[in-house]
Amino acid sequence: MSNWLIKKNSFEIEDIEKHGSKFLLGNGFMGYRGTMEEYSANELVAVNLAGFFDLAENSNWRESVNAPNPLYTVVSVNGTELNLSTLTPVSHCQTLDIKNGIHTRKTNFFVDGINITVKAERFVSMSRENVMALKYSITADKDVKVTLKTGIDKNIWSISGAHLNFINEEYNGNLLKLDCETVQLKNKLTVYEAVLGLCDIENRDLLHNCDINLKANTEFEFTKFGGVYHGGSLLNSEADFTAAVFAGYQQLKAEHITAWEKVWENSDVIIEGDEEAQLALRYSIYHLCSIAPHNTDKCGIPARGLSGQVYKGAAFWDTEMFMLPFFQFTDSVVARNLLKYRVNTIDGAKKKAKEFGHEGAFFAWESQETGEDACTLFNVTDIFTNRPQRTYFKDKQIHVSADIVFAMWDYCRTTGDYTLLCDGGLELMYECLWFYYTYSSFKVYKNRYELLDVVGPDEYHERVNNNAFTNVMVKHAANIFVQAIDKVKTLNPDFLKDFDKDLNWAYDFAEKLYVPQPNEKGIIEQFDGYFSLEDVTPEVLKTRELMANEYWGGHGLASNTMTLKQADVVMMLNVFRNEYNTEIKKSNWEFYEPYTEHGSSLSACAYAIVAAEIGYTDWAYKYFMKTASVDLTGNTKQYLGSLYIGGTHPAANGGAWSTAIFGFAGVSFTNDCLDISPRLPSNWQSLSFKLNWKGEKLNIKASSKGVEIDGIVNSRVTVYGKDY
């Protein structure tokens, strides 16, 4: 069990923020932060909702909405609240069981000569997405009367203003109901709460209030339930919630555990010989599954998961490039939902392209429910002047549309499900490519298209020309589009009749788009002119800082130097691992590694995977552990300038899985063929996992002996797809 349990046996007040993310529960519909039941807005309690957004009054941006907290519970003894954030405990233990998605706390307080222990266990149901449940108990070492308040807490954390108007409260015995609507669009949200096991309750202010006469050393326990509903689920919300309450805590918990078992059945990765890596990797997978949109294609995965409103609750390229590989190989329903979400939000992407003078589909840098870009043109505050600082993430980080095309094609060819193409996918590809075509500059005298004035993954260098990652990505997207048309011709020729477009431009663009090539030393220049920037590393830049949390991009310290925020060329080598040889990978990895700050949690995994490929196993392991344990340690950048950016890191979680599978197990694939050639860290005896490959579930065990698939051992394995 130890490899499934996150545990903290003490309490430090400064960990409240970090532990809220570390002990997060979630089911894709909502995330519940790892806070104590008695906490409130100050301690960053949040029931963070996926795909539910609002713009508060006088706010600069829309962000995801946090729901009122239906698990709020606090006990008082003689007027003293048993609140971990204000009362020093005798002992405290907090755990997260990642196998079953269950959070516990046990805290011993000493008040007025009495030892009182509070225990709580809770989960956010994986089988009923609107429901959460709590079992709460109190034990004292003397007879004592305590006061209990439990109900719905409206005092919720919100980064950028208040999002909910509270329009109706109902009390129906032990059941509370709170109807809300959002400030901007008046979208409805209803929160339910019910308790079982309490009596003599006085209901007011959305709370059940009662006194409890504890008997010495006798545990007093009750259970309670929360329900959060918006959108379509509102229709039968009361019936849905009361059914859950009547099922009771034990039954809900059993269902929930079964649902998690199914999740793990497909997604677990077993490392023999390295307990620390095992826990870190499982923890990463836990987070991915906790926030995946299992039942909807109306929302993406926010860049900080469901741990809060950081980055406005919006989805970035992180989803397609860092998380989707995991889902497409372990849960193709989620993978399809995520891609369909992009199809569904294409109008926002078209609007954005037009706004910036282009055509086609320019997907949002920060995508919310409509696909309109939540990113502002001033995404950072200059800490020297406190002025908003113009950033070019929104209008110049054009690779996002190509990332989506790329991911869609990867989904199709690994799952074998090409139906998505005729369900909006081909149209999406068309619009994305047309966007790039209108964006591109044709250099007549060179007979080639170029992509000028862009921002690549390395955000410290804004407005560069011919960023290698971007150009290669777009070139591939163009080729994918051409292949996708051929595919649809075979699968569904009638469909193409409706798709009546002249495509000569696309063929020309795919052929003539310029792609930076390795120089005589095998190095691919990150963008035109990168090599002539000041040759300094992040360590040197650090010594030039005048203030903490200086933003290094924009007009900051890194922009005119070779220091980069995150893997850019190395990310490209990772993505296109079959198209660059080991020598090129080595040259570039060695060249760029010293210049890379890893100021983004998206960086380390690219370095890890490429390091594994080129035989730098120690480096690969170091970067793997950095990626896999990012949310376990919580040692990440918390501020960008003055902007809070803490929370969980699903892209790194996905990157950890990818490092294990693509890096260490050596999985790679083409349209037809899955290839596995392991290169495990020396202390790993084996690595076992399941992969969906064109509809078939493969049980794979990689070890120093070779690869075992469904029990058959080979030194290296190539699997041919079925439908080719």
Next chain:
Amino acid sequence: MSNWLIKKNSFEIEDIEKHGSKFLLGNGFMGYRGTMEEYSANELVAVNLAGFFDLAENSNWRESVNAPNPLYTVVSVNGTELNLSTLTPVSHCQTLDIKNGIHTRKTNFFVDGINITVKAERFVSMSRENVMALKYSITADKDVKVTLKTGIDKNIWSISGAHLNFINEEYNGNLLKLDCETVQLKNKLTVYEAVLGLCDIENRDLLHNCDINLKANTEFEFTKFGGVYHGGSLLNSEADFTAAVFAGYQQLKAEHITAWEKVWENSDVIIEGDEEAQLALRYSIYHLCSIAPHNTDKCGIPARGLSGQVYKGAAFWDTEMFMLPFFQFTDSVVARNLLKYRVNTIDGAKKKAKEFGHEGAFFAWESQETGEDACTLFNVTDIFTNRPQRTYFKDKQIHVSADIVFAMWDYCRTTGDYTLLCDGGLELMYECLWFYYTYSSFKVYKNRYELLDVVGPDEYHERVNNNAFTNVMVKHAANIFVQAIDKVKTLNPDFLKDFDKDLNWAYDFAEKLYVPQPNEKGIIEQFDGYFSLEDVTPEVLKTRELMANEYWGGHGLASNTMTLKQADVVMMLNVFRNEYNTEIKKSNWEFYEPYTEHGSSLSACAYAIVAAEIGYTDWAYKYFMKTASVDLTGNTKQYLGSLYIGGTHPAANGGAWSTAIFGFAGVSFTNDCLDISPRLPSNWQSLSFKLNWKGEKLNIKASSKGVEIDGIVNSRVTVYGKDY
């Protein structure tokens, strides 16, 4: 005489810097600042040399060299130096006679009970470019022995480090000689000095030292001479200098006055009815003629003239767009020298194009003797962090090459001298156009070329797309190139045989280059997206300043607003005055005027000329006076961030002339035809001037009665060129 005399009858110590420029003498080879004879480096004495540059040790940039001062002279009474900067005078008067290019000072000191008057008169010879002369006298109201030191002062002002190594000193009777060489390239410079009228001299430290027994109320006078030689003039320098000395002060002065008379004969403009405007305009013309390269095609005119090393002594687009019109109509030798200087420096322009990944000729933003760009990529210091700030003047202000093509064609068609085309001009045009072609982006789906990522004249908005001024300028340059080829076909068909180039691209480019058009309100957007910037004026931005001298461009206050530094669209309407109708001019003038800071001395004249054209005569007069008196008042921006930018403003001087001629006299021209339709300010009775038009000198008098050319009066005049 009053309209020719600049006079200051008092002394304020804080004026030393300003008066150095205001009372400047010059002859195109060198400028001598309006400082006192006893001043030294602290008081910014400079003999600023045209076209002579150096890079000092540990300096960031090359700049023009200031020569040692051969007119240095100081008198002491009982050990007290008669130094205006340290001794409060009883009275002081400084004058500059702009008709004759003669500087005087008369200062009365009171020391130890004695009234002593120092008088000095000097000039920088307009007839012998290496020579300057000084007449110096002392008068006391009591018998007194004074000590005189006069010679060469090596302690000279230099902004960016010491440029000269002093390698040899010679004393030959009353003649001193100092041989120097520059630090970077070891270029030779020799300074001579000689005195006439002194005896019992002790020569040491490059000084003549002697005691003089003054008799009460009896003037003691002597004369001295300075010579400054470098480059070709070094060869016969000693003979040249001694010849000047032997000619003596009176003879040199007479020659000098005659040379200035010739200058004024061609360039004077007479305003009847407005003494203030008359003086300001003449003063502007004086400055232009003082710094014009009369005898060389190896240097341009620095942006601060020969008043010092500001802007590195480099030539900008100012020359072609603001000064050249004056010269081409009044002194075509100078005009041709200036254009030939560009032809001579084309290798620097080709090198620059290559450096930034293009081809052809990308002329320097700051051009020195080789045409290599003296502009750095970090031209401003951020005053909040003291860090160098990346500016895009050098690599993105691409219009400069088109400005040169444009100016060259204007020179040809107004002077009728097309020989320049076969003397490197056509090749220059070719290379400039090829540069633009390689720079441009062809948007295939729009079937047009665009110019993306540029900086227009308004430097507060860097890296914009399709800047109207730039696109229109380049479009014209392309059309000029095509016309120039036709012209050469007629004039010199053999030449074109050598010029064996495929030019289809040029015709295509000229045809398809996009030019922003007026919108439904008649407004031409300054660049793509300008209209969606924050709508605030300079007055509002001023209130947002956190520190004095904040730089508003780059990441500063103006960049994301509609506030502009200087005329941009209005400059374009000025340059292409025949191609936009009055309605368009009115709409744009009215629209852009409130947003314009006039943070550059290049701005007001464009507003003045267009205002005159659209009948806003009061506005035209206001902006004319602002332009014409910029160096008279000295009320200009002295600092850009922490960079000193004071000095004279030859572009504004040229703009003042252009406003009088193109604005008020209403002169315009096409290839064939000179058109004059006056619109004088109401208090101007007439405006008289001479214009060279295709080799013929026209005497023009514009008044409310109409136009008089060579004595013949018309209500409005059109002159047809002779060689068409």
